[in-house]
Amino acid sequence: MSDPPFALVATKRLLVGLLSFLGGQLVNILVFLVDLVLFIVNLAIPDRRIGHVVPHGHPGAGGKWPAFVPPKQGDSRCSCPALNAMANHGILPHSGRNIKFKELSAVVRQTYNFAPTFCFFVPNYAANMLNRSYWTDSFDLADIDAHNCIEHDGSLVRVDAIEDPDQSKIAIPLVERVLRAGSGPNGDLTPADLSRLLGQRRVEAKKANGTFSLAFIHRFFGSSNASTLLTIFGGRLQDLRTFLTEERFPETWEPRIRHQMGLTMMEFNNTVLKVELGIREEVDGTLQAAGQERYGLGSKKAD
Ligand SMILES: *[C@@H]1O[C@H](CO)[C@@H](O)[C@H](O)[C@H]1NC(C)=O
Ligand SMILES: *[C@@H]1O[C@H](CO)[C@@H](O)[C@H](O)[C@H]1NC(C)=O
Ligand SMILES: *[C@@H]1O[C@H](CO)[C@@H](O)[C@H](O)[C@H]1NC(C)=O
Ligand SMILES: *[C@@H]1O[C@H](CO)[C@@H](O)[C@H](O)[C@H]1NC(C)=O
Numbered sequence: 001m002s003d004p005p006f007a008l009v010a011t012k013r014l015l016v017g018l019l020s021f022l023g024g025q026l027v028n029i030l031v032f033l034v035d036l037v038l039f040i041v042n043l044a045i046p047d048r049r050i051g052h053v054v055p056h057g058h059p060g061a062g063g064k065w066p067a068f069v070p071p072k073q074g075d076s077r078c079s080c081p082a083l084n085a086m087a088n089h090g091i092l093p094h095s096g097r098n099i100k101f102k103e104l105s106a107v108v109r110q111t112y113n114f115a116p117t118f119c120f121f122v123p124n125y126a127a128n129m130l131n132r133s134y135w136t137d138s139f140d141l142a143d144i145d146a147h148n149c150i151e152h153d154g155s156l157v158r159v160d161a162i163e164d165p166d167q168s169k170i171a172i173p174l175v176e177r178v179l180r181a182g183s184g185p186n187g188d189l190t191p192a193d194l195s196r197l198l199g200q201r202r203v204e205a206k207k208a209n210g211t212f213s214l215a216f217i218h219r220f221f222g223s224s225n226a227s228t229l230l231t232i233f234g235g236r237l238q239d240l241r242t243f244l245t246e247e248r249f250p251e252t253w254e255p256r257i258r259h260q261m262g263l264t265m266m267e268f269n270n271t272v273l274k275v276e277l278g279i280r281e282e283v284d285g286t287l288q289a290a291g292q293e294r295y296g297l298g299s300k301k302a303d
Contacts, residue, residue, distance in 0.1 A: 027124075035117035038261040047258035054254055058110040063252030064092045070246075077168035077247075078141040079151050079158050082228065084168070084247040086111055087141060096141035101127045101134045112232050113255040115262035126150055142168065154205040154217040156197055156226060159242055162209050174201075175244045178229075182237050189235035191271065194226040195278030203281050206290040223276035230259055230271055267279045 066089045071077050076096030077084045086092040092099055105119040105216050120134075127134040129149040145151040145167040153160040153231040159171045181197050182189045205212045214222065228229055234256030235241055242250040257263045281287050 009241070026209060028121075030119055031117050032265070035115065035265045038115050038117060039264040039266040041261045042261045042264065045260050048260060050258070051112055051254070051259050052271050055110055059089065060111055060249065060254065063254055065251075065253070068246075068248045069094060071096070071168075076140040076142045077142075078145050079155060079167035080141075080144065080225075081157060081170075081244055081247050082108075082112065083141055083144075085243060085249060089249060092141075095235040098138045098140065100138045101132070109262060111255075112228075113257050113259070113262045114232070115259075115264040118263060118268065119266050120219070121265065143152055148215070148218070150221065152214060152221065153209065153212055154198070154201045154214060154222060156201060156222075160205050170245065170247065172245065178191055178244065179237060179241055182235070186237060187237045189229060189240070191227075191230060191274040192278055194223075194275045195229060195280070198222060198226055198275065199279040199281035199286070202279070203286055203290045206287055207293060210291050212291075220272065223272045223279075226270070227268060228273040230275070231263055231268060 032232045051062060054062075068088055069090065070088060071084070071094075075087070075094065077087065078096075083092065084096075086107065087094055087096045091111055092104070101123040104123050105116070108114060108123075109116055109119040124134045126144055126149075127137060127141070130139060130143060130146065132139065147161050147165075151161070151167055153162070155167075155171075155174075157171060157175050158167050158169070159174070161167060178189075178197060180187075181193045181220055183193055184190045202212075202214070229235060229240060232255050233243065236256070239253055243253075243263050259267075
């Protein structure tokens with residue numbers, strides 16, 4: 001058998017490459033188009049009634065959450081309070097292990113009322129980052145803490161990986177700082193509060209690790225986490241205390257986003273941009289100075 005001619009091999013390879021690139025992009029374009037439709041549908045139809053946000057027959061319907069059981073030795077947990085809380089209440093396997101990406105999408109939607117587009121986009125991104133298939137593969141919660149895949153430094157509720165590689169541990173002093181930062185009515189959190197907190201954490205991360213910098217996608221994740229506190233949790237101090245300190249749902253809690261189609265990426269982006277663009281430290285030189293201080297260059301001017 002003679003080898004196939006170079007031109008044939010090359011053409012095939014180019015085609016396969018192009019198709020897989022377009023395939024990946026097409027999926028995203030499709031998701032954004034559907035998201036836009038859901039965004040418009042939400043504007044057009046009335047919200048779910050208070051007390052009826054979690055669909056009937058699902059855990060948390062009518063504010064009745066399954067019993068909270070703290071994680072046991074050997075259970076898998078991660079840097080994300082939202083996923084840990086679901087495992088602690090048995091909505092995800094309490095072990096935190098062998099979760100199908102596909103199934104995660106469905107339960108996250110029912111529990112937090114994120115739009116289906118959102119609930120596909122994030123686990124699909126995570127599956128890709130872990131080199132697994134969204135459609136067929138599973139993961140343990142701790143898997144998402146692979147450093148600088150999804151997990152990143154400068155978290156509001158976790159110490160940086162350099163200080164403790166176990167990102168499932170709740171950093172109570174950091175959580176307390178978040179809970180004290182609210183400047184809204186009843187001490188509730190506002191977008192400006194979250195910008196301030198994120199800026200502070202980024203400066204601290206820079207001081208601890210001179211090479212610290214966040215990739216665009218990690219900035220976006222970071223301000224997305226923060227924005228979840230403002231949207232799904234409505235910034236409410238009372239609820240966030242239980243949720244962040246114990247990774248438990250408060251009695252009778254339900255998502256504050258009541259749209260029929262859930263929180264779309266389109267709507268969410270509004271809050272994310274407000275929070276991210278409000279981070280003063282990114283532009284006023286504070287972050288830069290924090291890096292220099294680490295190398296003992298910061299005092300030069302004062303000499
Ligand atoms: C996924 O695969 C890429 C390319 O082969 C590799 O660089 C990366 O480290 C892998 N990621 C994980 C989490 O295994
Ligand atoms: C956002 O969530 C990821 C994954 O749980 C975490 O690693 C990251 O530190 C969080 N970022 C912030 C700013 O809280
Ligand atoms: C320090 O920061 C860099 C850039 O953000 C990051 O890649 C690296 O993992 C960090 N080092 C540690 C030990 O966390
Ligand atoms: C939301 O913002 C992210 C980051 O800027 C972007 O990748 C995504 O396309 C935006 N989504 C929508 C629906 O606008």
